[in-house]
Amino acid sequence: MQTPSDVRRLLAFGVFEANIATRQLFRRGEVVHLQDHPFRVLTMLLERPGELITREELRHRLWPEHTFVDFDEGLNTAVKKLRCALDDSADDPRFIETVPRHGYRFIAAVHPVEDSSVDPADGHTRSSSSGRLQTSDGHDQLARSGALVELPPPVLRLRSSRRRTALTVAVVCVLIAAVGLVYLHRIRQPERPMHFSITLPSQTRDLALSGDGRMLAFIAPLPQDGGNALWVDEVGAPGAHVLDHTEGASFPFWSPDNKSIAFFADGKLKRINAGGGPVQIICDAPIGRGGTWNKNGVIVFARDSGVSISRVSAAGGPVTLVDGFDQKIATTMSSRWPLFLPDGNHFLYTSVDFGTDLQSDASAIYLAALDSKRRRPLVSSSSNAAYVPPGYLLFFRNKTLMAQRFDADTLRLAGDAFAVANDVEYLSSVARALFSSSRTGSLVYQTGAGTTFSQLAWFDRDGRQLSTLGTPARLAKALSGRTPGRG
Numbered sequence: 001m002q003t004p005s006d007v008r009r010l011l012a013f014g015v016f017e018a019n020i021a022t023r024q025l026f027r028r029g030e031v032v033h034l035q036d037h038p039f040r041v042l043t044m045l046l047e048r049p050g051e052l053i054t055r056e057e058l059r060h061r062l063w064p065e066h067t068f069v070d071f072d073e074g075l076n077t078a079v080k081k082l083r084c085a086l087d088d089s090a091d092d093p094r095f096i097e098t099v100p101r102h103g104y105r106f107i108a109a110v111h112p113v114e115d116s117s118v119d120p121a122d123g124h125t126r127s128s129s130s131g132r133l134q135t136s137d138g139h140d141q142l143a144r145s146g147a148l149v150e151l152p153p154p155v156l157r158l159r160s161s162r163r164r165t166a167l168t169v170a171v172v173c174v175l176i177a178a179v180g181l182v183y184l185h186r187i188r189q190p191e192r193p194m195h196f197s198i199t200l201p202s203q204t205r206d207l208a209l210s211g212d213g214r215m216l217a218f219i220a221p222l223p224q225d226g227g228n229a230l231w232v233d234e235v236g237a238p239g240a241h242v243l244d245h246t247e248g249a250s251f252p253f254w255s256p257d258n259k260s261i262a263f264f265a266d267g268k269l270k271r272i273n274a275g276g277g278p279v280q281i282i283c284d285a286p287i288g289r290g291g292t293w294n295k296n297g298v299i300v301f302a303r304d305s306g307v308s309i310s311r312v313s314a315a316g317g318p319v320t321l322v323d324g325f326d327q328k329i330a331t332t333m334s335s336r337w338p339l340f341l342p343d344g345n346h347f348l349y350t351s352v353d354f355g356t357d358l359q360s361d362a363s364a365i366y367l368a369a370l371d372s373k374r375r376r377p378l379v380s381s382s383s384n385a386a387y388v389p390p391g392y393l394l395f396f397r398n399k400t401l402m403a404q405r406f407d408a409d410t411l412r413l414a415g416d417a418f419a420v421a422n423d424v425e426y427l428s429s430v431a432r433a434l435f436s437s438s439r440t441g442s443l444v445y446q447t448g449a450g451t452t453f454s455q456l457a458w459f460d461r462d463g464r465q466l467s468t469l470g471t472p473a474r475l476a477k478a479l480s481g482r483t484p485g486r487g
């Protein structure tokens with residue numbers, strides 16, 4: 001039996017090589033991004049190929065004594081990330097076999113190889129210290145930290161930094177595969193990702209990706225006047241621009257033809273052409289909390305922070321409640337963030353209980369329909385949801401963006417949920433995570449701490465600011481004896 005001391009520095013299996021010393025995983029000479037816990041699991045499996053590695057052994061290796069952690073969830077997430085990196089499947093494994101209720105076994109052949117700085121097979125030069133790969137044609141590829149989960153092409157990741165005034169969107173474009181997600185369908189030779197970045201003018205407060213994945217609408221401060229407005233950025237084009245007459249905008253969403261954007265401002269639901277122009281008022285929406293627009297010109301939206309969901313024509317007109325929803329007051333429950341599924345009849349929405357801990361199971365994502373009063377819970381979550389073709393439900397839970405198989409025809413979930421991204425920005429005041437997807441399978445999300453900086457200030461009776469108190473600090477929670485309110 002092999003022991004850890006017998007393991008050489010570089011181990012090969014299939015098209016992969018694992019450098020145990022530098023904690024790097026390579027696929028045909030290129031770095032595969034893998035976080036610490038998944039790599040530790042891989043190391044233990046490679047140390048004893050063909051043998052059962054128990055969950056208890058993994059727990060002792062991954063977490064020291066007296067560590068308080070949800071071990072089962074943590075280990076399951078680590079194994080899922082590892083399988084994702086290896087393009088492996090629990091149902092039809094090539095590398096990692098699950099032994100139910102016991103642990104895991106590495107079933108592929110493992111052999112040590114000479115650790116050379118140059119791999120003659122693929123012409124790559126490895127540099128463990130820099131984390132870069134240099135191809136034979138002289139091009140560098142940066143090995144980013146963390147696990148890269150390949151979702152449908154292209155995948156956009158919007159990263160936020162509070163220390164800088166600009167934001168960078170890290171975009172991972174994967175060529176379209178006929179069978180959908182690369183990892184989820186276990187394509188043996190996935191297309192090579194391409195990375196590029198664009199710069200946004202300021203920190204975003206919300207974002208919405210167009211259905212074709214080419215345009216990003218987002219809410220951000222105006223450069224000089226202050227206050228928020230609606231901005232549009234064409235992916236790959238130079239620079240974002242603000243749409244005039246959209247001051248105070250919030251929670252934008254796109255028309256199905258990608259030509260118009262609806263948003264909330266001044267207690268109204270409004271719309272504007274994506275290229276700019278006059279703003280049209282659709283209807284009243286005192287405290288708008290999200291909307292969605294189907295191909296028949298019907299908009300379903302949350303007009304306030306209550307439990308009702310309403311509908312209206314995109315051209316304007318009377319507002320009616322969707323069947324099965326009532327207007328109630330004096331409750332901590334709130335229905336918000338509706339999202340149409342591909343059939344244009346069924347939609348998702350989130351029912352949030354602001355009277356409980358938002359991390360509890362009291363809030364959930366529900367399935368509803370325009371032609372039925374029936375509503376059915378799908379998954380527990382206190383945030384918005386998204387649907388990604390060819391069939392995945394995205395939702396936010398425990399500071400992590402999750403995905404689970406979802407059949408849009410049968411309206412049923414299948415399999416286990418798995419992690420897509422960590423540290424996604426979450427606005428607890430309104431129970432919304434900053435991510436969005438397109439019909440083409442693109443995903444964009446913003447990372448961050450989910451808090452804002454606030455400062456106490458004195459104002460006179462006319463609303464003029466007189467002075468400030470102290471220095472800006474993070475706003476956590478207002479302490480009062482009132483029933484918890486809704487954002």
